[in-house]
Amino acid sequence: MLRTRAQSGDFLKGLAFLSPWLIGFCVFLLLPIGLSLYYSLCDYSLLQPPIFRGLSNYRQLVHDRLFWQVLKNSLLYAAMALPAGLVVSLALALLLNQKVPGQSVFRTIIFIPSLVPTIAAAALWLWLLNQKSGLINLLLGMIGIPGPGWLTSPRWVLPALALMSLWSVGNTVIIYLAGLQDVPRELYEAAELDGANAWRKFRHVTLPMISPVIFFNLVIAIIGVLQVFDAPYLMTAGGPNHASYFFTYYLYDCGFTYLKMGYASAMAWIQLLIVLVLTGLAFLSSRWWVFYQGK
Amino acid sequence: MKLLSRIISAVLVLCALGILVFGPRANQSIPADRRGDVVVEYWEKWVGPEADGIQQIVSDFNDTVGRQKHIYVQCMSMSNITQKTLTAIAGGMPPDVAGLWHDVVLQFAALDAVEPLEKMAADHGITADSYKPVYWNACHYNGHLYALVSTPGAVALFYNTRLFHENADKLRRAGLDPDRPPRTLEELDRYAAALNTFVVDSHGRRHLDQAGYLPMEPGWYITNTPIWFGTDVWEENAGRFVFTDPRVVRACQWIQGYSLRLGAEAVNEFTSQSDIKGGFATPQNAFIAGKVVMEQQGPWMANYIHHLRPQMDHDWAAAPFPSAVAQQDVTFCPFDALMIPKGAKHKREAFEFIAYVNRQDVMEKLCKLHCKNSPLARVSDDFLHHHPNPYIGVFEELARSPNAHGPIQCPIAQEAGSQFQAAIQGLVSAGRAMQPAEAMALLEQDMQAKWESYLQEQRIRREKQ
Numbered sequence: 187m188l189r190t191r192a193q194s195g196d197f198l199k200g201l202a203f204l205s206p207w208l209i210g211f212c213v214f215l216l217l218p219i220g221l222s223l224y225y226s227l228c229d230y231s232l233l234q235p236p237i238f239r240g241l242s243n244y245r246q247l248v249h250d251r252l253f254w255q256v257l258k259n260s261l262l263y264a265a266m267a268l269p270a271g272l273v274v275s276l277a278l279a280l281l282l283n284q285k286v287p288g289q290s291v292f293r294t295i296i297f298i299p300s301l302v303p304t305i306a307a308a309a310l311w312l313w314l315l316n317q318k319s320g321l322i323n324l325l326l327g328m329i330g331i332p333g334p335g336w337l338t339s340p341r342w343v344l345p346a347l348a349l350m351s352l353w354s355v356g357n358t359v360i361i362y363l364a365g366l367q368d369v370p371r372e373l374y375e376a377a378e379l380d381g382a383n384a385w386r387k388f389r390h391v392t393l394p395m396i397s398p399v400i401f402f403n404l405v406i407a408i409i410g411v412l413q414v415f416d417a418p419y420l421m422t423a424g425g426p427n428h429a430s431y432f433f434t435y436y437l438y439d440c441g442f443t444y445l446k447m448g449y450a451s452a453m454a455w456i457q458l459l460i461v462l463v464l465t466g467l468a469f470l471s472s473r474w475w476v477f478y479q480g481k
Numbered sequence: 482m483k484l485l486s487r488i489i490s491a492v493l494v495l496c497a498l499g500i501l502v503f504g505p506r507a508n509q510s511i512p513a514d515r516r517g518d519v520v521v522e523y524w525e526k527w528v529g530p531e532a533d534g535i536q537q538i539v540s541d542f543n544d545t546v547g548r549q550k551h552i553y554v555q556c557m558s559m560s561n562i563t564q565k566t567l568t569a570i571a572g573g574m575p576p577d578v579a580g581l582w583h584d585v586v587l588q589f590a591a592l593d594a595v596e597p598l599e600k601m602a603a604d605h606g607i608t609a610d611s612y613k614p615v616y617w618n619a620c621h622y623n624g625h626l627y628a629l630v631s632t633p634g635a636v637a638l639f640y641n642t643r644l645f646h647e648n649a650d651k652l653r654r655a656g657l658d659p660d661r662p663p664r665t666l667e668e669l670d671r672y673a674a675a676l677n678t679f680v681v682d683s684h685g686r687r688h689l690d691q692a693g694y695l696p697m698e699p700g701w702y703i704t705n706t707p708i709w710f711g712t713d714v715w716e717e718n719a720g721r722f723v724f725t726d727p728r729v730v731r732a733c734q735w736i737q738g739y740s741l742r743l744g745a746e747a748v749n750e751f752t753s754q755s756d757i758k759g760g761f762a763t764p765q766n767a768f769i770a771g772k773v774v775m776e777q778q779g780p781w782m783a784n785y786i787h788h789l790r791p792q793m794d795h796d797w798a799a800a801p802f803p804s805a806v807a808q809q810d811v812t813f814c815p816f817d818a819l820m821i822p823k824g825a826k827h828k829r830e831a832f833e834f835i836a837y838v839n840r841q842d843v844m845e846k847l848c849k850l851h852c853k854n855s856p857l858a859r860v861s862d863d864f865l866h867h868h869p870n871p872y873i874g875v876f877e878e879l880a881r882s883p884n885a886h887g888p889i890q891c892p893i894a895q896e897a898g899s900q901f902q903a904a905i906q907g908l909v910s911a912g913r914a915m916q917p918a919e920a921m922a923l924l925e926q927d928m929q930a931k932w933e934s935y936l937q938e939q940r941i942r943r944e945k946q
Contacts, residue, residue, distance in 0.1 A: 229941070233567070233589070233593070233594040233823075234593065252900070317749065332686060338910065340910055340911070425906050426906045427904070427911070442564050444895060
């Protein structure tokens, strides 16, 4: 409650200073979110006024074979890229946390790929993953393994994109590193006094102590991995045979290529629901494996 | 502290003043003597050398007709133009002229997003008689003219005559004539088989090194393949998709046949090279590099060969792509479209420019710059004899042919095309695991459901209006 004139004045001043962000938030975020919910209940092409059709778009989605395929592709990709990303970035952070000469150089090297624009990374990975002259198949060939058509085989395209996603784990590594450096030294010393080896120290000290960081990275990864768009758009165009056609890519096509903005909006709300459910599950499970120092 | 905040404020004020004084100005690129003219904003999809060609025509217009009629066309070439035009129309700030691809003409027309042009066209003497029927019909929807052509194409068979002669013995042994192109689809398959070459790696694995022909290289018109089997995937009179038509299924079997004979892995490996080597407009283009002996292309290919590998100028020829049925000169005719979006501020002036582009002399100049055939019914001898593509006559004849096909006249053609392309990819990569008849039955079921949903939406829209 604002009791005095001075308090009201401060409140108004606060609002005035906040207004650039507040207006931006309302106009560019809140309003589009509200409108997209309304459009998801309409037939809307962007070029004609929306016509309210109730749940028609959602009903059509249930019967759209492609919708189920892109959902399956996205979940499969998430099942590969998400754990791989978390494990690899944690492993890299553990390595980079070792006090070795040139530590900062190694840290920089790991972080640099995160700064490379996706288009450049995609062009690079097109070369690396090329079936005939790609470096990966060349190395596999040296040990007598015929490399697959990473981007041309429906069976290999998702693992290939998941592999490529590891290219940009630099940000996650940095967050893990900050978490690792926050683990109190005395806990390791106590564990050493109890005769714990490196694995037991990692299992019983490091992991519990950085579990809030793992949880944070997990939530961010769930949100990010289900929205993957740029790499398949640039590298495979969703192919072959829709094997790398993801949810967000189909959503984009529905909205901006097929001009079915209502249908695309319905897809966006389903995507939000999926992300919310998965994030909710992560939060529910967190009570068993996330430990906060203050508690 | 006070001094610091004063310095920061002074710097900010100076920056703001600098932007005001030296910053960008509206219409800055318009010459001083044309500032009173009506400025027609023209968005063009072409970038690179084709955009330079368009710019030449725009400059010609501005120096001649534009000067007389006080119209100044400002051309802006951009990528992703369809999405940009779409949002500009939706936002009520579209350009006056939009230079888009043929595949959005119907889609935009069906959504009432572009202006009908028939009256303005008739006033300028542009009628059905002015055009080759395939292009004129493709610019229409529901009896209205929604676009005119800037430059068109017609798809033919390009073949490498040097490689034909180098493999003359192989071709003769297969009972084929190395001095002429294939005339039937069955013959094309035999030429292709004779011209394939393989290399064996150190592990004893066989790789396709040179392909006689591959439907998926470059595969730009692969979804139009049914026209060479005597049908389209859309039955316009009945208003339905006919993916299960036996001729469409045969077309898919023909495409799949290449990956069955050569092996899906070998085909995937071979075509994957195009993804990394920069693709079409590079000297590594599979046809230009001599890795593919025959391919489906439009007349513009001559320009690319000339610029990317001039020593190949006399090593190729073009002929009608052979048909599986008893039809002559079957072709697909893509085109670039000029349209006036709904909400454009200067419609009349915009059409003055479009009409200028459609003048025979101007169109021929532009089509020569883009190395394409003309969409117009009449072409001059000069156009035929001084065209950068020495086989332009072949393309002109193809575009005139009664068997020339334009894009299918269905507002959801884009979606159908993407799904068909994916289904074909599936057939090519899955080998015998997928049967064309089954794949087409599923596709038809999906697309028909989407078409019916579209129709229902339009019915409700009409009722509410």
